[in-house]
Amino acid sequence: MDRDNGPKTDGWKSVYGNEAITDGSSKPEEPANAGDAGQPDRAGAGEAAAATEPAVWTHGGTDASANRTGSRYGNGGGEGSGESGRQAIYGAAAKRKPRVLLWSFCIALGLVLAVVLGTLLYVWNGLRPVSASEKPVRVTIDKGMRASKVSKLLEDNGLIRNSFLFGVWMKLQDEGSKFQAGVYELTPGMTREQIVAKLNSGDIVAAASVRFTIPEGFTVQQIADRLAKTANVNKESFLQTAADRAKWTGSAWAGQIPADVNLRYPLEGYLFPDTYEVRNGSSEAEIINRLLAELDRKLDQLPEDWQTTLQERGMTVHQMLTIASLVEREVVVDEERAIVSGVIQNRLAKTMPLQIDATIQYLLDKPKEKLSTDDLKVQSPYNTYLNPGLPPGPIATPSLKSIEAALYPAKTDYLYYVTKKDGSNTHLFAVTYAQHQKNIKLSEKNVKK
Structure with a gap:
């Protein structure tokens, strides 16, 4: 019987890889006494074991368990070799850890930089001028309009890119509280500084x-x-x-x-x-x-003492304007305004009816060239033929010259006047009623033909 009890190979197989060893190594020689007389049973038992158990020999001739340990940690041998393998693995991991941290830092830094650059780009783009255009745009800033509404108005009209960023920028620059109300003409392409300066200046477009x-x-x-x-x-x-x-x-x-x-x-x-x-x-x-x-x-253009003068004479502004309106309606020639004002105030001082035709004309729907007797009897507080003193209020809009005449009347004794009929628009003045009657006749003789 053959000792191997199996197929022969050119070399021994590895315990784990089960691959033939082909480097020329051979099975170790048997002991010299393996075939000695007196020990046939042991030799036979050895041969049987060799035939039934797998080969555990390795190239180094080491024990199978030792070889398994060595193979697992990259080094042959027993316990010492295993510990050395573990230390080698931990050393490699320790070397890789700094590189992982470095990569993590670089990635985080890259993300931060990306966010920062993205934000800067967003702000820059949102605050830069819009595309220039030669066609002006009109916007109306209402009184008391908030800066946020102004920003939205500018964005809606295509004058800025981003109302939110524009509003934030104005707040940081302490702008927006001095805008003047009105209609402004702005041109696309203006910078934010130019727009704000325009709105602060009050340089509005003249409305129709x-x-x-x-x-x-x-x-x-x-x-x-x-x-x-x-x-x-x-x-x-x-x-x-x-x-x-x-x-x-x-x-x-x-x-x-x-x-x-x-x-x-x-x-x-x-x-x-x-x-x-x-x-x-x-x-x-x-x-x-x-x-x-x-x-x-x-x-306000009157002499500074006009209110004091008015008080000294015991008159109100309403009464002053009433006298001024009578003068305005009665007088054409400027030089006579103060004289007629003096006549009115002389008659008031004597409680005489003013008997001014203009107060009757005021009550008529259409002015008349000559008043009738019935016109002089119309019942109204404005009728100075029937009522003493001044009418309730002015009867027309007086000029500044008539106001000055009411405030500073000429000091005369005249109580009467009559308009000349010669077309000169001047008057004849009298102190007594008799003189006045003569003036009336004289005026009639000089009627312009």
Whole structure:
């Protein structure tokens, strides 16, 4: 019987790999006494074991268990070799850890830089000017408009890219609180600094306006007719507004108009005659207050002592304007305004009826060239033929010259005057009624033909 009890190979197989060893190594020689006499059973048993158990020999001739340990940790041998293998693995892991941390740091840093650069790019793009254009854009800034609404308005009109960023930038620059109300003309492509400077400057576009003139001596009724034709004003609405005291905000003096007096038009005499230019579409209240404000400006042009003079004479502004309106309607030549004012105030001092035709004409729908006897009897507090003293209020809009004449009348003894009929628009004055009758006859003789 063959000793191997199996197929023969050219070499021994590895315990784990079961691969033949082909480097020429051979099975170790058997002991010299393996075939000695007296030990046949042991030799036979050895041969049987060799035939049934797998080969555990390795090239190094080491024990199989030792070889398994060595193979697992990359080193041959027993316990010492295993410990060395574990130390080698831990050393390699320790070497890899710094590299992992470095890579993690680089990735985190890259993400932060990406966020920062992205944010900067977003801000830069949101605040840079829009594409330039030669076509201007008009925007209206309302009074008291918040900066955030202004930003949104600019973005909606294509003048800025990002209203949020523009608003933040304005807040950081402490801008937005000085914007002036009005219509502005801005051009796409302007920088944010240029836009803010424009809105702060109040350099608004002149809105479409209407121009009208209120002649001296006009009544409120005539003013309403004039504005209905020249300023697109509703006549009835104008007259209603002129009677509504709650809407008189343009003049400090309008608040002194008596409320307990039967005035035909409360604002009569307070709407100063002048040439005005107002925004097209202005309301009746806006126009009325514009005229009232002009009265205040004109009164400020009087001598500084005018209010003191008025108090010394025991007169109110309302009475002054009433006398001034009588002078305005009675006089054409400037040099006679103070004289006629003196006559009026002389008659008032003597409690004589003023008997001024202009107060009767004020009550008529249409002025008359010559008043009739019946006209002089019309029942009205404005009729100075029937009622002593001044009428309840002005009968027209007086000029500044007539106001000055009412404030500073000429000191004379005249109590009467009559208009010359020669076309000169001047008067003949008299102290007594007899002289006055002579002047009337003299005026009739000089009628212009």
